Amino acid sequence: MTSASSVPMRPSSAVSSAEPAFIRLNHLTLSFPIFHGGARSLKKSLFGKVKRPLATRKAGLTGGDVRMSEDTPGVVEVRALHDVSLTIRAGERVGLVGHNGAGKSTLLRVLGGIYLAKPGMVMVRGSVETLIDTNSGMNPALTGRENIYLQAQHKALRSAQLKALEHDVETFAELGDFMDLPVKLYSSGMAIRLGFGLATAIAPQILLMDEWFMAGDARFQDKALTRLAGVVNGADILVITSHSLSILEEWCTRIIWLEAGSVRMDGPTQDVLKAYSETMNTHV
Amino acid sequence: MNATTGHTLPVSPVSGDLIVASPPTDGEGSVVTTGTADKRDIGSNLPEPPLMPLVHRSRMLLALDDIAEGLRLWRLALSLGWLDIRLQFRGSRVGPLWLTLGTAVMIGSMGMIYSRLFHIVLKDYLPYLSISMILWQIGIAGVTQDACNCFISAASSIRATRLPFSVQALRVLVRNCVVFGYNIVVPIGVYAIFGLLPGPVALLALPGLAVWALNAFAFCLLLGSVAARFRDIPPIVASIVQVAFYITPIIWSGKQLGAKGWWLIFNPFYSLLEIVRQPLTGEMPSLPVWCTAIGLSVLLWFSSLLVFSRSRAQLAFWI
Numbered sequence: 001m002t003s004a005s006s007v008p009m010r011p012s013s014a015v016s017s018a019e020p021a022f023i024r025l026n027h028l029t030l031s032f033p034i035f036h037g038g039a040r041s042l043k044k045s046l047f048g049k050v051k052r053p054l055a056t057r058k059a060g061l062t063g064g065d066v067r068m069s070e071d072t073p074g075v076v077e078v079r080a081l082h083d084v085s086l087t088i089r090a091g092e093r094v095g096l097v098g099h100n101g102a103g104k105s106t107l108l109r110v111l112g113g114i115y116l117a118k119p120g121m122v123m124v125r126g127s128v129e130t131l132i133d134t135n136s137g138m139n140p141a142l143t144g145r146e147n148i149y150l151q152a153q154h155k156a157l158r159s160a161q162l163k164a165l166e167h168d169v170e171t172f173a174e175l176g177d178f179m180d181l182p183v184k185l186y187s188s189g190m191a192i193r194l195g196f197g198l199a200t201a202i203a204p205q206i207l208l209m210d211e212w213f214m215a216g217d218a219r220f221q222d223k224a225l226t227r228l229a230g231v232v233n234g235a236d237i238l239v240i241t242s243h244s245l246s247i248l249e250e251w252c253t254r255i256i257w258l259e260a261g262s263v264r265m266d267g268p269t270q271d272v273l274k275a276y277s278e279t280m281n282t283h284v
Numbered sequence: 285m286n287a288t289t290g291h292t293l294p295v296s297p298v299s300g301d302l303i304v305a306s307p308p309t310d311g312e313g314s315v316v317t318t319g320t321a322d323k324r325d326i327g328s329n330l331p332e333p334p335l336m337p338l339v340h341r342s343r344m345l346l347a348l349d350d351i352a353e354g355l356r357l358w359r360l361a362l363s364l365g366w367l368d369i370r371l372q373f374r375g376s377r378v379g380p381l382w383l384t385l386g387t388a389v390m391i392g393s394m395g396m397i398y399s400r401l402f403h404i405v406l407k408d409y410l411p412y413l414s415i416s417m418i419l420w421q422i423g424i425a426g427v428t429q430d431a432c433n434c435f436i437s438a439a440s441s442i443r444a445t446r447l448p449f450s451v452q453a454l455r456v457l458v459r460n461c462v463v464f465g466y467n468i469v470v471p472i473g474v475y476a477i478f479g480l481l482p483g484p485v486a487l488l489a490l491p492g493l494a495v496w497a498l499n500a501f502a503f504c505l506l507l508g509s510v511a512a513r514f515r516d517i518p519p520i521v522a523s524i525v526q527v528a529f530y531i532t533p534i535i536w537s538g539k540q541l542g543a544k545g546w547w548l549i550f551n552p553f554y555s556l557l558e559i560v561r562q563p564l565t566g567e568m569p570s571l572p573v574w575c576t577a578i579g580l581s582v583l584l585w586f587s588s589l590l591v592f593s594r595s596r597a598q599l600a601f602w603i
Contacts, residue, residue: 253366
């Protein structure tokens with residue numbers, strides 16, 4: 001598996017390797033305003049809630065806190081993240097665990113600069129690559145190869161680098177003739193191969209991945225691990241979300257357990273996973 | 285991603301809202317420190333990264349940054365816009381030539397009907413109608429309606445990767461330029477058939493087109509942001525454009541009104557249309573028209589920067 005093609009190339013510019021990557025969140029709170037869809041009926045139910053202010057929430061609820069906005073009156077908002085503070089240094093491989101809707105993907109989006117938090121809350125140093133959406137920014141109507149070209153333009157690559165990128169992704173993804181077919185015809189596993197190959201082709205300093213990227217057959221997982229090992233080498237940061245504890249155990253050096261948008265526990269993999277699975281079992 | 289897109293800053297402002305200056309700046313009031321790390325921090329025993337002052341940047345600067353970053357990715361915008369057109373006609377035999385054909389049919393039939401209605405000779409009317417219709421349909425009506433969907437239609441890519449929002453505006457601009465290119469063939473053909481030549485004065489349409497391109501970009505930032513937040517905006521804009529089509533001299537000529545046409549200059553669409561149309565119909569561009577058009581454009585840019593800078597941080601939540 002350690003063929004030359006599975007080792008990601010480094011960006012030629014020295015900028016990215018000048019300083020070690022690092023992430024710091026400073027009391028990060030993030031709320032989504034809800035303007036479209038169902039807001040009216042939601043408002044009714046929320047006003048109903050106000051009348052019973054003493055009703056307590058059950059622990060382990062799915063999703064963030066739905067409530068009336070404090071900043072803009074009359075607007076319903078979901079508080080997806082609440083007062084999250086942490087520092088991730090170079091070399092750490094962090095796993096995020098928690099219920100569905102605990103804020104894992106939202107946190108990834110904040111780290112990836114997709115959701116912009118208030119000034120001062122987020123500080124990220126280093127080049128970032130995100131693998132969050134199922135098509136990770138690929139256009140499903142375009143062929144795999146066209147998507148590679150678009151990605152190359154996104155990164156403003158020169159044509160020589162583009163050739164190298166194309167070759168590298170093609171060898172890694174092993175899609176054969178599917179490379180020249182629209183991505184919407186791909187099976188989910190094939191789309192993952194392409195997306196993963198693209199995101200890791202030019203080693204980012206910080207790689208943010210959502211759990212579905214862990215899908216794929218055993219052979220792909222082996223390849224992905226080898227390739228990731230190259231990415232996470234040395235000064236880089238990996239943040240992944242997953243429900244598969246075995247994957248987290250294998251891949252991560254540190255686990256952050258999110259619950260209803262706040263950090264419930266943060267520590268070495270073994271400790272947090274132990275506590276996490278115990279709570280899971282008592283709940284079930 | 286940032287390091288490869290030409291960022292040479294010591295810290296990439298991924299959050300978009302702060303930038304870290306490695307040497308402390310001259311102690312301005314806007315400098316804020318990150319504060320101490322949280323107690324929950326675990327992790328390796330590496331020394332704490334040195335605290336660096338965070339320089340808050342105003343929303344306007346961030347918006348301008350976004351635009352600059354978008355312009356740097358012009359190649360990407362070019363491909364995205366061009367691919368939009370190609371995908372629209374993927375699987376079609378004629379392809380984007382449909383744009384030309386459809387317009388030709390429309391201009392031909394409209395020319396027949398309206399020259400009868402207005403009792404004008406076809407030779408006098410058709411060239412005027414063809415150039416007016418194309419300029420209006422693509423340059424003004426099409427761009428305005430496309431601008432509303434600028435960010436809404438790019439929702440999936442905005443939520444998947446970090447891209448400057450202005451790339452989407454550039455993409456709309458490119459897309460409309462391509463459509464314009466396919467459509468302008470029709471009036472050129474009509475001019476050729478009737479043996480008309482607007483003369484060298486036609487070159488004066490180029491500055492007008494440049495103003496249009498700038499305005500289209502600003503329009504995308506303005507209407508795209510507003511429409512992402514208020515979904516009633518696109519239908520409202522569509523009806524305004526529909527009404528404007530009838531009160532702007534497009535199928536009829538301003539000269540038909542004679543002295544009663546004094547109010548035309550108050551129609552914003554009129555002056556914007558005339559800066560390109562006058563040279564193409566062989567007239568010298570008039571000063572009041574240009575002054576009004578420039579004034580409107582400045583106003584448009586000012587308001588679009590204001591709106592875009594205030595909504596930029598929220599856009600990802602709205603779409």
